[in-house]
Amino acid sequence: MKSIFHSFLLVALLAATAVAAEVDTQISTRETFVGRPVVLQISVVDAADYQEPVLPNIDGCDIQSLGRPREMSQVTIINGRRSESRSAVLQYHVTPREEGTFVIPALELTVDGKPVATKPQRFVASKSETGDLMFVEIDGDQKQVYVGEPLDLTLKIWVKPFRDPATGQTLSEGDMWSTISASTLWGGFSDQVETMKRNRQRPRGEEVLRDDGTGHERSYYLYRIEATVYPKRAGSISADDVQIVVDYPTALGQARSPFGRSFADDFFGGRSPFSSMMDDDLFGAPFGRGLAITESRPIIGEVAVDATEVRPVPTEGRPHDYRGAVGQYQIVTRATPTTVDAGDPITLNIGIRGTGPMELVQAPPLSTLPELTEEFKVPDESLAGFVEDDMKVFSTTIRPRQAGVEEIPPIRFSFFNPDTKEFETVMSDPIAITVAESETLALDSIVSSATGSSPGASQASLDRHLPNFTNDSGPGVLETQSPRSTTDGWWAFVIVPPLVWIIAVIVKYWSVLRANMPSFRSPRAACLAAIERAQSADDVQEALVGFILKRSRVPANDPSDDSVASATRAVGALRLIGLYHVASEAESFLLSRHAAGTAALETSVATANTLVERVDHAISANKRSRIKRKRLPRPANGAMPTTMHSSRHGTTSLMGAILITCMAAATSLAGETAGAPGTAPQDPLDGKVQNATTDVDDVRLALTFEQQQTLLSEATEAYELALAKSQSDSADAKELLTAARTKYQMLIDSGIRNAELYTNLANAEFQTGQLGRAIAHYENAILFDPANAQARTNLAFADEQVRRGTSVVEPVSGVRGINNQVVNYLGRNTLIWLLAVSSIAFWGVLTIRLFHRLFPVWGWATVPFLLLIISLGSVVLTESNPRLPWNAVIVSDTVNLHAGDGTEFETVVNIDAAQGHRVEVINRRGNWSQIRTSEGQTGWLPDKDLQTVSAT
Known part of the structure; x- marks a missing residue:
């Protein structure tokens, strides 16, 4: 068993070894x-x-x-x-x-x-002896140049023709050029060699005589390559980066078959060093005719350099703006736009043309030119230009610091002229511009002068009709909120005070209401309970007659009726609805009892219980059979009695009518505002966007809480510093505002959503002239807090700027138009507070009247009542204003609507002064959105021209 285990282990080890790398x-x-x-x-x-x-x-x-x-x-x-x-x-x-x-x-x-x-x-x-086989020289046409000055050089290569003693074959100048090795270093001549290679050309060699180094003239092939170089350091011209290597032939033989491959070719990746130049596309095929170089040895020519002296650019008299240009140059400038507000960017293009190496030319140091920086904010950075034809172009952005600047001053460019051996400076022509006062940056001074407050003044101290550009930096800015309802709960002031009055009425008249309060039990159950409590046969009859009249839906007895008349009416009611058999039983019990005298109580109770069951069952069956019946005419004296005083009844009825009207209006409007869009729709696309793609805004920026705090602190500091500089340096102010809005946007991209943060961002966007984005972000703020007075006031002001720019005046017509003007003047919150105070005062006066009969109710209630009706009607009109189904704002001044999602589609409409206008996004595809304007125009435009309004 152990040997089998060892065998398996050995096999596993061998397998693992076999597959090891x-x-x-x-x-x-x-x-x-x-x-x-x-x-x-x-x-x-x-x-x-x-x-x-x-x-x-x-x-x-x-x-x-x-x-x-x-x-x-x-x-x-x-x-x-x-x-x-x-x-x-x-x-x-x-x-x-x-x-x-x-x-x-x-x-x-x-x-x-x-x-x-x-x-x-x-x-x-080892070094292969060159001997007299090759000579290399670099000649210059100038004896003296300056660093950076163009120098024309000629690379000369002399190669001795190879003559094969065995075949007597002498290689041609083209054949000998093909022996130059791929490992050759061309140095400053590399560009020319690469250009010839791309054009499938080579230097044309000529056969010349020259000294072979021993005093004898021999025949050589001379190849020339010309180049212009720009020395980078003083001293002598160096040829360290030039090494000409030739695989000089030593024997010729039959060319190998194109279908075969040598071992050397396989080893060297299909390119033998012995034939590296033989099949190069640059140099063409070798001499051919069935012969090929079969043996060679590398030779390296010693490069002899002409004695050209490179002198340094002198330091004496060097201008402070000199950046190393050597030669002769011209400078031109162009600016767009030429009409701007203070602090707005102007694109300044600088073109430099000259005799030197244009790719080495550096831009003028604009930030060190006092004639430019005095009136303009200039980026302190080196500019990367591009060469176009014979000119190098640089582009930058400058910002006028104040209004009234009339021109961009001439831009100077300094260079060293090697012909005159002096520094020279050329100037561009001045550019006339018009710089107006920046309206957005001037707004802070408007607010400050109106309130006498600093930028940090509280919102309560500001005039509600003026925009407030104070940004919030409290801890709540970093907390995510949920969107709030647009109704703000104002309807509670319509419903709660009347409910309090109703409760007071119930408390005041509880005894009367209780006595007249209808029973919530069924007529059958109430009748059986009354029969059970009866003390006499008359009580039993009264309960039974009342039950029959209720089930037959016949008006109750008249107080003047006696027991016989009541019984007769009950029996008649049963016959009227077709229950003749049951009517006969009831008549036998009720009327015969009076004729025979008073019956025993127990007998009456038993018979009455039976009749109740039979009458209830018969009437229910009669309803299911759907037999129509006529309602008995209401007797003239059949009105329900009341125990309340007539004047009190009239007042209560009037108050009840008012109560019902107010509650109905509030309930209806509350339902409408809960389901209807508010200032902007909660869902930006409202289920209408088809084929929507994932927006880049959905990708959240991962930030820690400490990083968010740092960003908020930096944004607040930049914003407040911008406000402080808004009157003295518009360029710095707008640059700081741009930095602030970037940091606010980063906080939103990290997932923070609340009214204060959106208001901060909108304020920064507004003051940099981005009215469209400001309007969209104010709308976003209102989605999260509909009662945010700062966002609503600033939004109204931004809308006014848009209307002013497009010369659009909204017509004021009808009650709704007048109401909108009043609400815009007073403010929505003022209107709601008026509604609350008038409602509480009116219903409070009526409540006091309940407990103090002598209180002059109408003397105190008239004014609150009128204010309640007016304010409630105004709120209803305001909240029910018709609104277009928009969900985005245009952020570009001019847009072209295309027939499809791309610039290749035809333009269907051009919209000028489009920034700030609300539109509806109805479709999205890639980075394009299809929109519908308020005028019904439809087309596609890039997403960069839109800002979506959304609570997500």
């Missing part, structure tokens, strides 16, 4: 020449996952990847047993640039989640 490293050769790469190959076998190593820096060598790893899999079946192996091969070129012994250090890979290090690899690089 392996890493192997090798190089193509241990000895190479300078400029000829060796290939480093890393094999990863049977690994489920691996990560490529980070390439090390090797002094004197370049190392680069040969592309994506080659992945292979192999399946082997031996004696019916199947095994599978997977491998990945990573290859790298390691090219020595100088003689010596080099070590490729251990490379660390992550294989199946574990770090694995390769073995270090050593190789030797």
Whole structure:
């Protein structure tokens, strides 16, 4: 048993070993020449996952990847047993640039989640003697240049033609160009070489004679490559980054078949170093005709550089705004828009054209130009431009600090002119602009002058007709609220005081009401109880007659009727509804008893109980048979008696009518306002948006409570500082307001929803001129707190600014129009308080009258009654105002409505001065929304032009 266990264990260990990942490293050769790469190959076998190593820096060598790893899999079946192996091969070129012994250090890979290090690899690089086979020179056309000044250089390569002694074949200039190795470093000539390669061109070589270094002239192929460089440091021109490597042929032979692959090709990833240039697209195919280079050795030409002196740009007389430009330049500027409010952004574009390297030109340091910063807020940051044709363009945003600025001053650009050897400065033309007073930033001064308060004054001290831009920074701003009902509970002032009066009436007249209070028992049960309590046969008869009259729905007995008349009316009622048999039994009991005299009480009780059951059953059966009957005419003297005094009855009836009217109106309106939309709909799309996509606003920003507190503190500080600077520096103020609104928006994005936070954000949006977003956020605030006076007042003011900008005047017509004007003037809260006070006063006076008969009720109740009727009617009209089904606000000044969800669709309507107008979103698709305007226009526009109003 133990041996079987050991066998299983051995098999498991062997299986685990078989599938364990392996890493192997090798190089193509241990000895190479300078400029000829060796290939480093890393094999990863049977690994489920691996990560490529980070390439090390090797002094004197370049190392680069040969592309994506080659992945292979192999399946082997031996004696019916199947095994599978997977491998990945990573290859790298390691090219020595100088003689010596080099070590490729251990490379660390992550294989199946574990770090694995390769073995270090050593190789030797020797220099192949060039002799007279190649010469390399770099010539400059100038003897002296300045740092940054353009210098035209020519790279000259002389290569001695190879003549094969065996075949007598001499390679052409094209064939010899193809022997230039891919490991060549072109330095400052790389761009020209890459351009030729993309265009499938090469330098044209010419056969010339030159000294071979021993005093003898030999034939060479001369190749020229020209480039313009810009020296970056003073001194001599350096050629350290240029190394021309040629795989110089040593033998020719038959070209290999295109269908075959050599071992070297396979090992080196399909590109042998011996034929690296033979099939390069840049240089074309080699000489062909069935011959190919079969042997070669690398040679590296020593680069001789012309003695061009690079001088530093002088420091004497250097302008403070100089940023390294060398050459001759011009500057132009353009600004849009040219008519703005103080603090609003102006886009300033700067174009610089010149003879120097445009990609190296830096923008003028605008923040250090006092003629610009005195009147404008300028970003203190370096500008990244782009080269367009022969000009480099920079773009930035500046903000005028005050109204009345008339121009953007000339922008200067300084450079060093190597021809005159002096610094020069060019100026752009000034740009005329018009800067008006910023209306939004001026509002704080309006409020302060009207109240004599600082920006931190309480809301109660502010005139309710003026906007209040004081932001709340209390702890409640970070608490999430639930949307409140738009009715505000005002209907309680209509219902509760009358209920108190009703209770007082009940208490006052309880004894009378109790005596006349109808029984809640059924007529049958009440009759049987009365018979049970009867003290005489007459009591039994009275109970039975009353029961028959009630069940027959015949008016009660007249007080003047005697017992016989009452019995006769009861019997007649039964016959009238068709119950003749039961009527005969009742007549026999009631009328015969009077003829025969008073019967015994027990006999009367038993007979009456039986008749009650029979009459009740017969009338119920008669109703089910749906036999129609006529109602008996009400006798002239059959009115129900009352014990109340006639004058009191008239007053009570009037008060009851008023009570019923008020309660009906309040109950109806409460139901309507609970189901109807308030100032804005609770659901922004109200189930109408089809194919809606998830909005980016639904993604919440994860913030801790401490981070939220920090954001609120920073936003409050920026906002208050902006208000303090609003009159002295509009540019700084608007920049601070932009920072504040960004932080308020971050708090909302983190999931906080309440009226105070939305009001804070709306205030910041309003004062930066974003009226559309301000209106949407004020509406959001009102959704969470319909009684928020600050949000409602500021919203009305923002709507007024929108109407003023579009020259729209709402007509005032009819009772509803006049009422809206009154409510806008007094305020909704004032109206509700008037309703509450008048209701309590009116019903309080009536309650006092109940207990003090001599109290002059109408002298005290007339004014409260009139105020109650007026205020209640005004509230009803206000709450029942017809509202359009809108759920979003346009936030752009001009919008184009398209026929579909994209700019490629035709424009169906253009809307100017659209910011702040409410619209209904009826569909959404991607980043586009389909809307319907108040005029019934329908079309699609980008979501960036809308701000949704929603309590979510």
